[in-house]
Amino acid sequence: MARLQILELPSGVDDDRPPFVLVVDETSYPDAEVHLAAETWWRQFASDIGARGCIVTDDTFDIPANDLSAYREAVVDGENGSPDFTSPIAGRIEVRQPCPYCGDRQMIPRSQYAEHVVRLHPLEPGSNA
Numbered sequence: 001m002a003r004l005q006i007l008e009l010p011s012g013v014d015d016d017r018p019p020f021v022l023v024v025d026e027t028s029y030p031d032a033e034v035h036l037a038a039e040t041w042w043r044q045f046a047s048d049i050g051a052r053g054c055i056v057t058d059d060t061f062d063i064p065a066n067d068l069s070a071y072r073e074a075v076v077d078g079e080n081g082s083p084d085f086t087s088p089i090a091g092r093i094e095v096r097q098p099c100p101y102c103g104d105r106q107m108i109p110r111s112q113y114a115e116h117v118v119r120l121h122p123l124e125p126g127s128n129a
């Protein structure tokens with residue numbers, strides 16, 4: 001089955017959004033005539049959506065920026081499909097919660113929240129000091 005992808009191009013100074021090429025790969029049209037008709041249709045579609053160009057090919061056209069498989073494999077535990085919070089990528093995500101006792105409702109990393117309340121707000125409920 002054909003795949004649709006966007007190949008982003010470097011922006012120029014006058015671009016208000018990144019220029020891109022529409023890539024339609026892994027096509028499988030029965031003959032050259034059908035392929036040509038489909039390619040014409042895709043080129044018009046690409047033009048309509050503001051693409052700078054269009055590539056239509058039977059081959060596989062892998063765009064590294066569109067490859068999210070490494071991320072998916074890194075954060076999903078292979079055994080049960082649930083998130084793997086020990087992965088290096090997942091470890092970069094920091095969950096924070098607002099401190100109800102700080103005047104500016106400071107966002108405290110969840111892993112440091114209990115220590116924060118004990119240290120800065122020892123007289124508040126939730127502090128076991």
Ligand SMILES: [Zn+2]
Pocket residue numbers: 099100101102106116117120121
């Ligand atoms: Zn606080």
